[in-house]
Amino acid sequence: MAILVLGGAGYIGSHTVDRLIEKGYDVAVVDNLVTGHRDAVNDKARFYQGDVRDADFMNNVFDQEDIEGVIHFVAFSIVPESMKDPLKYFDNNTAGMVKLLEVMHKHDVKKIVFSSTAATYGEPKQIPIKETDPQIPTNPYGESKLAMEKIMHWSDIAYGIKFVALRYFNVAGAKPDGSIGEDHHPETHLVPIILQVAAGEREQLQIFGDDYPTEDGTNIRDYVHVVDLADAHILALEYLKEGKDSNAFNLGSSTGFSNKQMLDAAREVTGKPIPAVMAPRRAGDPSTLVAASDKARTILGWAPQYDDVKEIIKTAWNWKQTHPQGYNDRGGKD
Numbered sequence: 001m002a003i004l005v006l007g008g009a010g011y012i013g014s015h016t017v018d019r020l021i022e023k024g025y026d027v028a029v030v031d032n033l034v035t036g037h038r039d040a041v042n043d044k045a046r047f048y049q050g051d052v053r054d055a056d057f058m059n060n061v062f063d064q065e066d067i068e069g070v071i072h073f074v075a076f077s078i079v080p081e082s083m084k085d086p087l088k089y090f091d092n093n094t095a096g097m098v099k100l101l102e103v104m105h106k107h108d109v110k111k112i113v114f115s116s117t118a119a120t121y122g123e124p125k126q127i128p129i130k131e132t133d134p135q136i137p138t139n140p141y142g143e144s145k146l147a148m149e150k151i152m153h154w155s156d157i158a159y160g161i162k163f164v165a166l167r168y169f170n171v172a173g174a175k176p177d178g179s180i181g182e183d184h185h186p187e188t189h190l191v192p193i194i195l196q197v198a199a200g201e202r203e204q205l206q207i208f209g210d211d212y213p214t215e216d217g218t219n220i221r222d223y224v225h226v227v228d229l230a231d232a233h234i235l236a237l238e239y240l241k242e243g244k245d246s247n248a249f250n251l252g253s254s255t256g257f258s259n260k261q262m263l264d265a266a267r268e269v270t271g272k273p274i275p276a277v278m279a280p281r282r283a284g285d286p287s288t289l290v291a292a293s294d295k296a297r298t299i300l301g302w303a304p305q306y307d308d309v310k311e312i313i314k315t316a317w318n319w320k321q322t323h324p325q326g327y328n329d330r331g332g333k334d
């Protein structure tokens with residue numbers, strides 16, 4: 001039986017497809033290539049280009065494949081964009097989930113691993129954030145994903161579709177051999193932007209806000225390596241295959257790094273000066289996001305290999321140097 005990876009041509013999706021194949025799974029991928037890259041998808045996966053909101057297309061995929069479980073990555077995920085265009089997020093992300101669950105229900109597929117986010121918590125009352133803490137998003141992206149978690153909850157109760165929601169903190173890095181990595185157009189994430197400056201493609205880094213209530217005034221985030229994150233999806237799938245109940249897990253390192261600390265780490269890894277200036281706060285940014293991730297370690301047996309942010313940046317820098325322009329297909333261009 002196959003695992004269907006929705007959004008398998010994206011950054012985290014492509015690394016998960018790669019790890020699934022390394023572990024001997026049979027994999028089918030659906031991606032509309034709006035932000036994904038065909039070249040990022042492992043050759044051993046069957047590829048279907050289309051949109052999860054297209055019921056005819058999805059029914060066709062489910063008819064052709066003998067699907068055991070679904071891993072869901074198809075979502076827009078840029079916080080500032082969601083502040084400007086919330087309906088884009090509720091349509092693609094939230095409405096897309098309704099459509100997917102309809103098709104899963106129709107085809108009697110009962111397992112889904114879902115890429116949720118720390119953005120569902122909003123501005124946390126306490127650090128580190130626990131799975132049981134209140135979820136009050138501060139931006140439409142987080143709200144769209146929280147709604148998706150709730151839709152899955154009620155679909156579990158009504159139709160018995162079991163889910164694992166994986167709430168990611170900040171993902172960075174690339175496969176260590178440099179064959180796949182992060183390639184967004186436009187790029188908005190801190191680590192790849194810092195590396196674009198290191199590579200001389202951008203003049204300087206803008207640090208969004210130095211007046212937050214943190215030690216150096218800049219935002220604090222919790223960085224996880226993309227391959228560690230990919231492995232957590234496979235563990236979540238195995239958890240569901242063991243017949244266990246729906247659940248939610250934070251995926252983070254439990255250590256926070258400020259934007260300034262990330263810049264310093266990247267300067268050290270790359271040996272480049274990386275000019276930076278302070279800029280105003282970016283709308284929708286919570287001050288500090290750090291995960292309590294012991295639940296994933298205890299229940300899923302997750303054991304992340306990368307606990308040093310410099311090692312994470314090193315793999316991203318390796319990808320950047322071997323693929324200065326990202327993938328050749330220019331997919332994902334806005």
Ligand code: UFG
Pocket residue numbers: 077078079117118119120168169170171188189190191193205206207208209219220221259282285289
């Ligand atoms: N930042 C800058 N300058 C830049 C880009 C980013 O200072 O040019 C700052 C941001 O303001 C923020 C930090 O770097 O303080 C990290 O920003 P990212 O855009 O890399 O990541 P976010 O924390 O906004 O969001 C990411 C994912 C979300 C997820 C969230 C959860 O994109 O999907 O982490 O922590 F929800």
